[in-house]
Amino acid sequence: MSQIEELVERLCPDGVTHVSLGNVVAYSTTTIDASELTETTFVGVDNLLPNKAGKTTARHGPNTARVTQFQEGDVLLGNIRPYLRKIWLADHSGGCSGDVLCIRIHDTSEISPGFLFQVLGSESFFRFFTKHSRGAKMPRGDKKEVLKYVLPVPPLEVQHEIVKILDTFTDLEAELEAELEARRAQYEYYRDQLLSFNETPPQIRWVTLNDTGIFYSGLTGKTKSDFDRGESLFIPYMNVFQNPTTDLTDTRHVSIGPDERQNRVQHGDILFTLSSENLNECATSSVIRGQPEANLFLNSFCFGLRPSHTDGLDLPYLSHVFRSRAFRKEIPKAAAGVTRFNVSRTRFGKLMIPIPPLDRQRAIGRTLDSFDTLVNGLTSGLPAELNARRQQYEYYRDKLLTFKELKS
Structure with missing residues (x-):
């Protein structure tokens, strides 16, 4: 029996309480002056990470006087299609744009930030979030409906063990992504070199x-x-x-x-x-x-x-x-x-x-395609391994977040 199975058997053998999201969290209602923010403390929806753990790559660019304030432990969600699947667990305080939902836990002795991050990154929540998005051109999540999402709340010890297991997957992803990023930088260097033309017409x-x-x-x-x-x-x-x-x-x-x-x-x-x-x-x-x-x-x-x-x-x-x-x-x-x-x-x-002349275009295209395959190809090398790890992580995440409901 695994560690998580032993914990469940010992701490919640009959199931766990299921509650509406609004019972355990609320949206941040505080604001901060945009002039106080920096490149690392402002988060726009474009700068949220995809659905995985890690730090933001936010750039400073608020356009209004005040923005929503977030703090360490808050979960930030992209709230405008096509960013509904972007999510970040804040590891510092700052401010976020209006296209980002800032979700704050009422009591961290009941639900941990890491566990909430995993729940809100799950396939189940994404389907619910998408279903309850409103608007024709750029749909946004219905904030009231989002809080009706029902999630399991196992004992804190179980939550911590789940986060520990899933963090192992995301740490491995981070290592693979770092290596892949180095390859991307190499590709971009050679791309820009090959596409820097100093010749004069008629060659170009x-x-x-x-x-x-x-x-x-x-x-x-x-x-x-x-x-x-x-x-x-x-x-x-x-x-x-x-x-x-x-x-x-x-x-x-x-x-x-x-x-x-x-x-x-x-x-x-x-x-x-x-x-x-x-x-x-x-x-x-x-x-x-x-x-x-x-x-x-x-x-x-x-x-x-x-x-x-x-x-x-x-x-x-x-x-x-x-x-x-x-x-x-x-x-x-x-x-x-x-x-x-x-x-x-x-x-x-x-x-x-x-x-340039067509034969030169083709030569450049073939060369850069070869680099691009190494960086972005999903059937071989690092991209394929990273994709397999993500699928493995998503499988175990959704499996570990499924609990029998405790009957009252």
Whole structure:
């Protein structure tokens, strides 16, 4: 019998109490002056970590006089799609943006911060959170409904043992991620070297994006009831944001009427995120290098560029150009905003990219694809091992958080 099984058998053999989240936590209602925050104490929704343990990588960027205050031990949740699965257990105090829920435990002798973090990162809570999100364009979690989520509260000793076991998985993840980050830095170095062109025409042509093709918008006129049903599919925001090459298996259902005028995506299209809370993450690109389904569309918060002369452009090359440091430096010229930054397609279309001869494009694309596979490939090497560890962690997390309910 394992340590956790022995503890359960000894401390709660008949089951554990299940309570609504609102019985053990509350939202932070205190605020802090934004001028008091630094790069490490301000947390925006873009800067929350994905669903795993660790520290924030927050950058300072509050746009209002006062923001919600958090303290060590609070759990911070992204509260706007597509960030509903971002979560962080605060290891210091600070302030967070309005797109972040700050959840504070009433009594840490009843429920530990580490245990609550694991519960709110579970698949069960994510499904509940998503189900109770409200809004058509950028759904947010319904704060009152979120507090109705029912969770088990085992004895504190059991909670600590569960956290200890799961921390073992996340520590291993952290080691693998550190090594993977080193590889990413190497890839980015060689990418930027290969894409730094000092030649003058005619060896290299510099063209505006307007000269390469036509821009189009994502889905328009959709309401929440149109999503998660219907025969059509759309590419979600995070697919574009995370993948230099669009993952054509990562799609969601949407209902589209026969008379609706919506833009289908095609092979060769280049997709861009339309807005972000962080200026540096606007217009993040993803290239459709495969053959998409005939009924595949783009989400409402991205836009597309369809090249007009694909015979002179290499898609692998373009997928790296639009993520290069040189091109990313140009994005602030095309985006503006206050609480969120939005890309102006008019200004964006005036940005320029280098177009070397096609054979050179292909050579650069092949070289950088090889690096990219080492860094991002999910079927071999470190990425595959990291993915396996995450799946193992998620399996044991959900298993360890399942308890028989104590009957009164």
